[in-house]
Amino acid sequence: MENEAVITMKSLCKFYEMGDQVVHALDAINLDFERNDYAAIMGPSGSGKSTLMNIIGCLDTPTSGSYELNHQSVAEMDDDELARIRNKEIGFVFQTFNLLPRLNCLRNVELPLIYAGVPPEERLQRAEEALIKVGLKERMTHKPAELSGGQIQRVAIARALINKPSIILADEPTGNLDTATSHDIMDIFGALSNAGNTIILITHEEDIARYTRRIIRLRDGKIESDNRQ
Amino acid sequence: MLLRETIIQAISSLAVNKLRSWLTIMGVAVGVFSIIAVMTALDAVDKSVESGLTSLGANTFQIQKNPATVFGSGHSRNLLANRKDITYQQALLFKKNMQSQARTIGFIIISPANQAKYANLSTNPDVTLTGGDENFSLANGFTVARGRNIAENDIRYARNTAVLGSEVAEKLFPSGENPQNRFIKVNGEVYNVVGVFEKKGAAFGQSQDNFVLIPITRYLDHINEKSSLSITIEALSRKQYQLAIDQAIGAMRLARGLSIKEKNDFEIRTNESLIDSFRDIKIAIGTGAFIISFMALLTAGVGIMNIMLVSVTERTREIGIRKSIGAPRRTILQQFLLESFFLSLVGGVIGILAGTTAGNVVAWKFNLPPIFPWIWITVSMVVCSGIGMAFGLFPAWKAANLDPVEALRPK
Ligand SMILES: Nc1ncnc2c1ncn2[C@@H]1O[C@H](COP(=O)(O)OP(=O)(O)OP(=O)(O)O)[C@@H](O)[C@H]1O
Ligand SMILES: [Mg+2]
Numbered sequence: 001m002e003n004e005a006v007i008t009m010k011s012l013c014k015f016y017e018m019g020d021q022v023v024h025a026l027d028a029i030n031l032d033f034e035r036n037d038y039a040a041i042m043g044p045s046g047s048g049k050s051t052l053m054n055i056i057g058c059l060d061t062p063t064s065g066s067y068e069l070n071h072q073s074v075a076e077m078d079d080d081e082l083a084r085i086r087n088k089e090i091g092f093v094f095q096t097f098n099l100l101p102r103l104n105c106l107r108n109v110e111l112p113l114i115y116a117g118v119p120p121e122e123r124l125q126r127a128e129e130a131l132i133k134v135g136l137k138e139r140m141t142h143k144p145a146e147l148s149g150g151q152i153q154r155v156a157i158a159r160a161l162i163n164k165p166s167i168i169l170a171d172e173p174t175g176n177l178d179t180a181t182s183h184d185i186m187d188i189f190g191a192l193s194n195a196g197n198t199i200i201l202i203t204h205e206e207d208i209a210r211y212t213r214r215i216i217r218l219r220d221g222k223i224e225s226d227n228r229q
Numbered sequence: 230m231l232l233r234e235t236i237i238q239a240i241s242s243l244a245v246n247k248l249r250s251w252l253t254i255m256g257v258a259v260g261v262f263s264i265i266a267v268m269t270a271l272d273a274v275d276k277s278v279e280s281g282l283t284s285l286g287a288n289t290f291q292i293q294k295n296p297a298t299v300f301g302s303g304h305s306r307n308l309l310a311n312r313k314d315i316t317y318q319q320a321l322l323f324k325k326n327m328q329s330q331a332r333t334i335g336f337i338i339i340s341p342a343n344q345a346k347y348a349n350l351s352t353n354p355d356v357t358l359t360g361g362d363e364n365f366s367l368a369n370g371f372t373v374a375r376g377r378n379i380a381e382n383d384i385r386y387a388r389n390t391a392v393l394g395s396e397v398a399e400k401l402f403p404s405g406e407n408p409q410n411r412f413i414k415v416n417g418e419v420y421n422v423v424g425v426f427e428k429k430g431a432a433f434g435q436s437q438d439n440f441v442l443i444p445i446t447r448y449l450d451h452i453n454e455k456s457s458l459s460i461t462i463e464a465l466s467r468k469q470y471q472l473a474i475d476q477a478i479g480a481m482r483l484a485r486g487l488s489i490k491e492k493n494d495f496e497i498r499t500n501e502s503l504i505d506s507f508r509d510i511k512i513a514i515g516t517g518a519f520i521i522s523f524m525a526l527l528t529a530g531v532g533i534m535n536i537m538l539v540s541v542t543e544r545t546r547e548i549g550i551r552k553s554i555g556a557p558r559r560t561i562l563q564q565f566l567l568e569s570f571f572l573s574l575v576g577g578v579i580g581i582l583a584g585t586t587a588g589n590v591v592a593w594k595f596n597l598p599p600i601f602p603w604i605w606i607t608v609s610m611v612v613c614s615g616i617g618m619a620f621g622l623f624p625a626w627k628a629a630n631l632d633p634v635e636a637l638r639p640k
Contacts, residue, residue, distance in 0.1 A: 086555040
């Protein structure tokens with residue numbers, strides 16, 4: 001079962017109506033991701049990368065076309081099921097980190113476990129383990145505002161990993177980081193890929209994309225190229 | 230499990246904006262306070278009225294010029310104002326016609342604010358000077374503690390005898406000296422004290438013992454302040470009570486010289502009618518308090534809604550983050566509903582505590598035992614929680630239905 005497709009998209013479209021003008025953010029996308037894929041999505045600004053990523057992450061729904069996640073049609077899922085998938089199946093890492101500023105690192109990382117119904121002691125223990133895994137043993141009780149950009153992104157990654165999702169999505173995870181820190185973060189993704197996770201990330205930088213094994217280029221909502229390396 | 234987390238989150242979110250939360254809470258508290266305070270006070274006064282209604286003896290009713298309380302338009306007030314006083318002549322005529330159908334018939338005429346003096350002691354100028362006959366004590370449920378009652382001869386010869394209410398006796402003879410055969414002065418007139426009545430206690434928050442009884446004939450001869458008489462009638466028996474009332478109306482119409490077409494220009498007061506007229510007051514005050522409280526609570530509810538809407542807007546990003554990591558819609562809904570629920574609940578508790586205290590201060594002023602209006606406390610709690618939920622529902626619904634992508638988009 002090495003090459004099983006976990007994500008299948010067929011003629012997937014996302015349109016935005018802006019007055020009398022229709023923006024084709026995604027235009028008839030056909031795309032598969034296999035288990036343990038490690039892919040980078042590239043393309044100019046406005047080409048539809050984030051839109052695609054949000055749909056894969058079940059944050060957004062397509063206007064038309066089909067999207068199957070683990071052979072299940074996402075269109076047929078109700079709100080609670082989508083929430084469960086976002087909670088258990090997918091770990092999302094954002095360019096702007098999206099941590100809750102009032103909570104310390106541990107509390108931020110344990111959040112998905114709350115919604116998964118894990119008891120408090122286990123939550124805390126698992127959050128600590130996740131933070132240690134991304135190299136933040138010393139900063140666990142700090143709030144996001146007290147950390148550097150690279151450290152915050154590690155917390156965000158720890159949160160994405162806490163529920164052991166099989167798929168990890170990252171929208172420009174290094175977009176706000178300097179080069180050295182970016183490479184540290186990519187090392188973490190590399191390790192996750194080696195551990196068997198499916199990883200899809202968006203980047204603008206060629207040398208970041210080189211860490212992955214597959215580069216998909218988008219332009220005007222269409223796939224321009226899809227190369228495995 | 231998840232509910233516990235949601236409660237913790239709701240409370241800590243409220244704690245972030247302490248001032249704002251407290252102001253909203255105070256809005257609810259004011260509404261609850263007004264209804265609880267008024268209802269507690271009313272309940273307290275109600276209790277006092279029940280105990281005070283022995284003021285009319287059993288099987289007894291009164292004929293007076295005007296009803297105990299007057300509600301209604303200026304027109305009906307004017308009609309009442311035009312009524313003629315009940316005179317002594319009318320009363321005597323009435324007594325002649327009614328005598329055989331009643332056990333006792335007593336007359337009273339009162340002058341409200343007088344000062345009584347004995348030696349170098351004097352009362353406050355709030356003593357009621359009552360002109361009455363020998364039946365006063367029977368008809369009004371007083372018993373003589375010391376000495377004697379007013380006698381028929383006192384009436385016949387308009388003697389300057391007086392029987393003291395217990396409060397007046399205590400004020401003028403504080404050392405326990407026997408007031409009998411002492412001479413007191415009321416508004417300059419001298420009276421020979423022949424007896425003291427037993428203490429009766431307060432009714433409607435007022436002492437019933439702060440009076441001096443003198444023969445009605447003496448009163449009519451010597452006191453310039455003339456007001457309408459009231460006649461107290463004791464029926465022969467409980468069975469004949471209603472009959473006696475009907476007969477008394479007939480006798481009074483005759484005494485007043487009313488033609489068949491004219492309406493009664495006097496009122497019959499019974500214990501029941503006193504209760505009724507008090508109930509009217511109670512309903513009027515209660516309705517007023519209810520309307521004011523309702524408005525206040527409505528305003529508080531709008532305040533809660535406003536604050537929650539602001540909160541949802543401010544925390545759009547937080548909501549987006551929570552949804553993106555798997556918070557189900559109902560959890561978000563719960564969290565925001567709980568916040569508005571807490572605001573109104575805490576407001577309700579504060580309002581109840583303050584309102585019960587204020588109501589009991591009134592009760593205490595009236596010398597009444599403390600009261601806890603459980604019914605109103607329960608009603609307030611239910612209404613408050615209801616308001617918190619109802620007005621919090623829209624903001625919470627709005628939060629729960631935020632599109633995560635929209636919510637997370639940098640502003
Ligand atoms: N909510 C929206 N309403 C209207 N148009 C939108 C909306 N969201 C995205 N778009 C449009 O869809 C297109 C794709 O946007 P998207 O955010 O996916 O681009 P992107 O490739 O992620 O760009 P960037 O590299 O700048 O992040 C753009 O033209 C954008 O203007
Ligand atoms: Mg983007």
